[in-house]
Amino acid sequence: KRLIFIGPPGSGKGTQSPIVKDEYCLCHLSTGDMLRAAVASKTPLGLKAKEAMDKGALVTDELVVGIIDEAMNKPKCQKGFILDGFPRTVAQAEKLDEMLKKRGTGIDKVLNFAIDDSVLEERITGRWIHPSSGRSYHTKFAPPKTPGVDDITGEPLIQRKDDNAEVLRSRLAAFHTQTEPVIDYYAKKAVLTNIHAEKPPKEVTSEVQKALS
Numbered sequence: 001k002r003l004i005f006i007g008p009p010g011s012g013k014g015t016q017s018p019i020v021k022d023e024y025c026l027c028h029l030s031t032g033d034m035l036r037a038a039v040a041s042k043t044p045l046g047l048k049a050k051e052a053m054d055k056g057a058l059v060t061d062e063l064v065v066g067i068i069d070e071a072m073n074k075p076k077c078q079k080g081f082i083l084d085g086f087p088r089t090v091a092q093a094e095k096l097d098e099m100l101k102k103r104g105t106g107i108d109k110v111l112n113f114a115i116d117d118s119v120l121e122e123r124i125t126g127r128w129i130h131p132s133s134g135r136s137y138h139t140k141f142a143p144p145k146t147p148g149v150d151d152i153t154g155e156p157l158i159q160r161k162d163d164n165a166e167v168l169r170s171r172l173a174a175f176h177t178q179t180e181p182v183i184d185y186y187a188k189k190a191v192l193t194n195i196h197a198e199k200p201p202k203e204v205t206s207e208v209q210k211a212l213s
């Protein structure tokens with residue numbers, strides 16, 4: 001399967017991706033995770049991306065298109081993939097169409113994690129992540145067994161630099177102006193399914209599974 005998960009910050013894309021990935025043996029390509037890894041290891045790519053990410057703006061289309069084009073060539077992605085957080089502009093969606101055409105494939109399904117802005121601040125400010133695996137927790141909705149510690153590795157959890165109320169406002173603005181048109185782009189191609197992303201995590205998982213079965 002070749003899938004796209006679209007939704008605003010905190011809508012649950014990163015929470016649902018690992019579940020779907022395991023179920024269908026797909027690779028999980030999160031442009032946000034890949035960019036954060038590049039920033040942390042101070043690669044040239046990371047240095048270019050950092051400023052935009054810190055203020056909640058999108059990085060350039062060229063930068064993310066390059067990352068995705070390279071990642072899709074990996075052997076583990078040949079069975080299919082989940083694109084989490086890409087494409088986020090119509091230009092990225094058009095580039096993706098070209099990349100897939102070149103490979104003789106296309107997108108099977110786009111899930112739109114629809115949710116009201118008003119609940120996102122609580123989700124974002126309560127999130128704690130395990131940086132090396134991308135696993136995320138929430139102090140209230142999905143607490144780790146021991147506060148501040150990853151359940152599986154026992155390593156410390158951290159908060160993302162852009163996970164505060166102020167930067168969230170910019171991220172939401174970017175979503176509404178630049179990413180919402182991408183939802184219409186896929187609705188016109190009749191590959192879009194809406195998910196009620198405000199429900200509790202397990203109910204969202206069931207909806208996602210139903211949409212993909």
Ligand code: AP5
Pocket residue numbers: 007008009010011012013014015016031032033035052053054056057058059060061064084085086087088089092123124126127128136137138139141142171197198199200201202204
């Ligand atoms: P990115 O990392 O993609 O951030 P985002 O889109 O803002 O999305 P989030 O990761 O915040 O949300 P999520 O939906 O994954 O939420 P999660 O499941 O963790 O991008 C970061 C930055 O990178 C961008 O701002 C931009 O600068 C750059 N970038 C990335 N891609 C780009 C692109 N294509 N083009 C240009 N720039 C790009 O859930 C959040 C919290 O809620 C967690 O704590 C979780 O436990 C909890 N939770 C999840 N589901 C539920 C539920 N159902 N009920 C209650 N709590 C829940």
Ligand code: ZN
Pocket residue numbers: 013014015030032
């Ligand atoms: Zn995410």
